[in-house]
Amino acid sequence: MTTNEISIRHDVDDLPLWRDSGSHNVLLESLSTQGVDEEVFARLLSAYRGNAHKQKIHTTVEFDEIFQSIGGIN
Secondary structure (H helix, E strand, O other): OOHHHHHHHOOOOOOHHHHOHHHHHHHHHHHHHHOOOHHHHHHHHHHHHHHOOOOHHHHHHHHHHHHHHOOOOO
């Protein structure tokens, strides 16, 4: 799966983290250093963006679902 597919699927392709190659390289290096899958990061960022205007509990529930799915990324 390409990076572009990940960012498009999770509706974060408008962010410089994916649009700018320099920023994207820094992102990939940071994710690798921390042992975080790019797909998981994109899902978390998308969940945060989708719930930023809502109460904290909505974001927490969605984050919990994402963390529980790690290992069998959907």
